[in-house]
Ligand SMILES: NC(=O)c1ccc[n+]([C@@H]2O[C@H](COP(=O)([O-])OP(=O)(O)OC[C@H]3O[C@@H](n4cnc5c(N)ncnc54)[C@H](O)[C@@H]3O)[C@@H](O)[C@H]2O)c1
């Protein structure tokens with residue numbers, strides 16, 4: 001019988017951290033060896049012999065956590081949002097000096113959300129207009145969501161590859177924020193509402209028709225199959241992987 005993968009969870013007292021601790025404890029072939037939160041010394045990860053650390057902390061600390069883990073030879077599965085090309089580039093470069101170590105950064109681990117993003121990338125080339133609406137619980141600190149950014153970037157890349165120009169928009173007068181954030185030319189709107197967990201609508205329009213792709217996470221357990229998949233796969237996946245689509249064999 002193969003040995004269990006030894007797992008640490010960072011941000012273990014948070015909403016995602018507590019759900020992840022439970023999922024790892026209940027998963028076959030995984031062993032929870034450390035559960036850390038703010039104020040804990042990251043050396044506890046290596047002291048406990050963790051092979052993989054799952055990071056669900058806050059955007060302001062997640063990159064630094066990953067550099068420390070890479071230096072310690074610990075694989076990382078990162079769900080915390082707030083990553084951009086600069087922070088991803090620094091981790092990519094760092095990993096060149098840490099052969100064998102893997103880092104998976106995924107803005108959304110829910111399988112339906114990953115499929116929705118993939119469908120949006122596939123559909124984007126056929127529509128003149130595209131906008132993204134994300135809807136979350138009001139305790140979320142970042143806006144727009146990491147998922148909405150990743151979705152919009154994917155749509156923008158698909159549009160560019162197909163030779164599409166800018167989305168049509170005649171707005172010349174607007175209150176600040178009325179047209180949402182501009183992510184690579186795709187407008188992204190953020191709703192914060194008590195009662196919600198994590199939701200996204202991708203709106204694609206042509207004259208006379210609209211395609212709506214919607215995903216709803218009603219419970220944080222929806223993220224766990226993706227988190228556990230990433231934990232099991234990262235140990236054999238050196239370097240940086242951005243997006244769960246790469247582990248699911250979906251077109252990137
Ligand atoms: N990728 C996904 O599928 C997915 C799903 C849900 C949430 N998220 C993201 O995960 C992150 C966490 O979300 P949440 O709702 O659990 O937030 P949360 O505020 O409930 O939890 C964050 C936890 O991190 C802890 N923390 C802060 N600094 C730390 C440090 N230096 N070391 C260790 N722990 C530290 C906090 O004390 C808190 O317990 C957010 O960025 C959110 O957007 C991603």
Ligand SMILES: O=C(O)C1=N[C@H](C(=O)O)CCC1
Nearest residue numbers: 081107108140145146147198
């Ligand atoms: O609850 C959150 O916070 C979520 N964050 C991620 C994001 O920003 O995309 C994923 C969905 C839930």
